Amino acid sequence: MVTVQPITPDFAAEVGDVDLGKPLSPDDLTAVREAFTKFAVLVFPDQGFDDDSQLAFARHFGPLETTVFKLRKENKLRLHENLADVSNLGNDDKILETNDRLRLYNLGNRLWHTDSSFKRIPAYCSMLHARSIPPIGGQTEFADLRAAYDALSEETKRRITGLVAEHSLMTSRARLGFSDFDETERKAFDPVPQVLARRLPDSGRMSLYLASHAGAIRGMPQAEAEALLKELIEHSTQRRFVYSHRWRVRDLVIWDDRCTMHRGMEFDDQRYKRDMRRATVSDVAPTCEQMGLAVAAE
Numbered sequence: 554m555v556t557v558q559p560i561t562p563d564f565a566a567e568v569g570d571v572d573l574g575k576p577l578s579p580d581d582l583t584a585v586r587e588a589f590t591k592f593a594v595l596v597f598p599d600q601g602f603d604d605d606s607q608l609a610f611a612r613h614f615g616p617l618e619t620t621v622f623k624l625r626k627e628n629k630l631r632l633h634e635n636l637a638d639v640s641n642l643g644n645d646d647k648i649l650e651t652n653d654r655l656r657l658y659n660l661g662n663r664l665w666h667t668d669s670s671f672k673r674i675p676a677y678c679s680m681l682h683a684r685s686i687p688p689i690g691g692q693t694e695f696a697d698l699r700a701a702y703d704a705l706s707e708e709t710k711r712r713i714t715g716l717v718a719e720h721s722l723m724t725s726r727a728r729l730g731f732s733d734f735d736e737t738e739r740k741a742f743d744p745v746p747q748v749l750a751r752r753l754p755d756s757g758r759m760s761l762y763l764a765s766h767a768g769a770i771r772g773m774p775q776a777e778a779e780a781l782l783k784e785l786i787e788h789s790t791q792r793r794f795v796y797s798h799r800w801r802v803r804d805l806v807i808w809d810d811r812c813t814m815h816r817g818m819e820f821d822d823q824r825y826k827r828d829m830r831r832a833t834v835s836d837v838a839p840t841c842e843q844m845g846l847a848v849a850a851e
């Protein structure tokens with residue numbers, strides 16, 4: 554049977570006694586899913602995945618997303634189209650140069666975000682596997698948006714109930730001054746509506762739903778919306794809500810994108826290789842639909 558060892562009381566845990574590279578027994582899958590209802594971040598040390606076995610494990614949780622890199626015709630994918638390449642490597646497995654577009658694009662991962670909130674049906678969970686890591690730096694930080702919601706004042710909870718934010722990948726990239734998108738990308742990254750507060754159907758807990766991709770709130774003056782989003786992100790990323798993961802090679806970390814934000818920390822990416830590969834599982838429906846909100850198409 555799998556072992557679950559809490560890292561924090563109810564946000565992050567380590568899971569042992571399971572080899573995810575082999576077909577998973579129904580009991581083990583149930584135990585993992587149960588742990589993942591309570592803990593939004595699970596760390597599975599020493600998983601010897603190759604790309605195929607990583608994808609096979611991820612598919613137990615639902616349909617997989619296709620990498621956004623595929624939208625741009627000139628991009629040649631280094632990995633399978635269902636794996637997001639979170640590395641600092643090019644197709645020749647050499648370190649990307651300072652001005653490489655891919656490197657600059659991936660710098661967006663340094664901002665607090667949740668994966669794919671810029672998609673109408675966003676991510677349910679992400680599964681990131683460490684193939685090689687730098688000796689220092691390059692941690693990933695995770696913020697618990699359920700705990701952050703619970704800690705809001707009743708007045709703020711009331712204020713944000715029913716609010717709908719607009720998320721676009723171009724919004725987060727614009728924060729870094731990055732705007733090199735072609736026509737296909739611009740179309741794919743048109744803003745999509747997402748609730749600001751959501752209830753998780755499996756645990757019943759409420760959560761904020763935030764990301765650097767969020768840039769506006771429907772029906773709210775722009776300056777007010779930006780101030781509110783900034784305050785909520787600052788609130789949610791206080792140290793008491795954050796778990797910082799120091800990677801070991803062969804760690805698989807899975808996180809619930811419905812109720813966490815994460816960011817990659819700096820490392821010397823011109824000196825060290827960091828090869829991280831992510832499979833991402835889609836959620837079941839748009840967040841507004843899940844919360845029973847009718848939202849006008851815009």
Ligand code: OGA
Pocket residue numbers: 639662668679681691692693694815816817818829831
């Ligand atoms: C991701 C991501 C951060 C990191 O894989 O979605 O944002 O530390 N990663 O690599």
Ligand code: MN
Pocket residue numbers: 662666667668815
């Ligand atoms: Mn991410």
